[in-house]
Amino acid sequence: MTQETTQAAGRPRNAEASDALKREALRLVREQGYGVSIAAIIKAAGVSRQTLYNRWSTKAELLLDALFELADMQVAIPDLSQPGPRRAVLTTYMREVFHHVRKDADLLRIFISQAQSDPAFRAVLYDRFVEPRDLIVVDVLRDAQARGEIAQDRDPALISAMIHGAFWYRLLLDLPLDDDFAAALVEDAFRGAA
Amino acid sequence: MTQETTQAAGRPRNAEASDALKREALRLVREQGYGVSIAAIIKAAGVSRQTLYNRWSTKAELLLDALFELADMQVAIPDLSQPGPRRAVLTTYMREVFHHVRKDADLLRIFISQAQSDPAFRAVLYDRFVEPRDLIVVDVLRDAQARGEIAQDRDPALISAMIHGAFWYRLLLDLPLDDDFAAALVEDAFRGAA
Amino acid sequence: MTQETTQAAGRPRNAEASDALKREALRLVREQGYGVSIAAIIKAAGVSRQTLYNRWSTKAELLLDALFELADMQVAIPDLSQPGPRRAVLTTYMREVFHHVRKDADLLRIFISQAQSDPAFRAVLYDRFVEPRDLIVVDVLRDAQARGEIAQDRDPALISAMIHGAFWYRLLLDLPLDDDFAAALVEDAFRGAA
């Protein structure tokens, strides 16, 4: 017997309105920057002003939803059940992350920026973007440690912070995030290993 | 005959107006964030709107001037002519940096944030804040390398990026920047050394 | 065989909904003026928005129904079959009218006000409020003329307009509508009579 979500009273929300808002918001911000007016977004989405405010209370929250739902931000989680050196696994993973981030570097910068003046936004960004990526890298590093690829006395969380930090540092300074940089980061993180 | 700056025609600029603007701008941004209106700043400074625009063309430029002139952001440059392990020198330096940053963490976050939507601002921030600090750390790391404290094949610039990146990462995520973290960063950067 | 309204198909209308709407609409307009939102009315009546629109197409129509059904606006028609001076009859009648109007002066002002921007509303207000009262006064004045209490060459319709006009004038200017004013009006209308 399938569990079914109870239908709330009243006219149900139009899912297409939400989709159109996310789609157009993302498009307009990519084209014109974060400064696009809400009026422009709702006009492009063919939706009323209140409909937007029924769903999100700020432009930032709408964009956050849009980014993670529509933008191709999802990166395959490394499969640690496979054999082979974790150094290569992490290099591949970081290159893929960099690849996706390069596509929406402006948007990400805007989000990190926005998070600075909006604690709620920062929390969401942390939960949905920062922490998942941090945990993946920490997992790979722990596995590498268990396999003897990294010294036992090092702290995987610290290494992950340095890797992601360097990534943020270059992102926020608008410096290139290329494959070589990804590889160099991982090389240095695994240095001194067997 | 003494060389004298040529006196421009008309009423001379009031230096106190500039000082008041910088002082009040910094204070208000610390209290209320970057979003304070220009009207609030000129009102606090007791200055007319045009007077501000006569001197700076944006709020960001005013604040940059204010930051480097009024905020206590200067850290002593490590003296590499002295003997002793560079690991300790770097640890001391990073602790001092963290100490100063903690005092104005909000302000710094606001500046990094603002730099994301303002390339000119980012360039100035890079030239006057990021790069000088990066060069100091790179210099210390190079010296440590010359002294055999760090392996020859490592890239000081990359290590500096990881250290500063981890620092930014925690700053922007509002995670603590304490002495232990400063020490741990340097420890890991020097790990595996003789 | 009793005549019976044909029962329409479907669920019958809930009479209590209409009553609640009229009652609450009148109450809220008395308290807050004509500007009360429809949302406030339906909320107070515990009724859905569509239910109101099923019965009335504007707030004004709802209120007109409410006014004549619920507000105590009915005044006894003078009995001209009785002997005695018509001057006294009219004085009594006008005093009674003033008495009722004083109770709902705000409401009446609101209705006259609303009628100015709504011709349909004005027509209904005229048919159901203005004209009946005008006819009563004209009838009394004609009877007085027949009895020689008023000169034959005067126009009862004009006198009625002057009496009711003076009444409106004071009502709309928020000047007092007391018994003395009612008496003075009738005195002047009858002045110079035998």
Place this chain on the structure above:
Amino acid sequence: MTQETTQAAGRPRNAEASDALKREALRLVREQGYGVSIAAIIKAAGVSRQTLYNRWSTKAELLLDALFELADMQVAIPDLSQPGPRRAVLTTYMREVFHHVRKDADLLRIFISQAQSDPAFRAVLYDRFVEPRDLIVVDVLRDAQARGEIAQDRDPALISAMIHGAFWYRLLLDLPLDDDFAAALVEDAFRGAA
């Protein structure tokens, strides 16, 4: 020595902006009714939204200024130093009043309407429109009384209220305000006189 208004500090208000606002507001309300949006008025006047709000806080106040300044509402005050019957003087005056009112009957209706929900507006309307006209008629009636054209025991203020009331009554009911009605009103007011 001519008294001169002290020039306030700052950029002076642009008188043309005020004029354009009054002119266009009056024109649009005459064309489309009181419901015209503020946006339409400022657009027609070529003026910013704030400029309107710098001068008036509501559409009604703007229109009140506009009406008495731009609309041809001024009626010549009867010259009581001239000889001749006051009955004729008052008839001429009332005909002229009716003539002017007919041109802006809609606007006047709107103002009386607006005054019902806005005590401040009502006060201004009373001071600038109602009372001056009332005083003129009372003056003429008193003079007529002194000349024996009207009985001594009648109350000029009451007669004025009946005349103006009948005028309002017909105005608000959208009944014709023609010359005959003006004459009939005055005739009845002077009835029974020598």
Place this chain on the structure above:
DNA sequence: AAGTAATCGAGACGGTACGTCTCGTCTTTAG
């Protein structure tokens, strides 16, 4: 008993207007 149809509460929808806010420029008098 099943089907049909209008009603009900709830609330989302597109749309319009509102009054406030901020921006950077402009226009005045005074120094």
Place this chain on the structure above:
DNA sequence: CTAAAGACGAGACGTACCGTCTCGATTACTT
């Protein structure tokens, strides 16, 4: 020429209503 003051055009903001529409549920009459 600069200062203080403040008006200006421009336009975004979030809120409030409007009258319509869309649900599931309810309540009668008609088969």
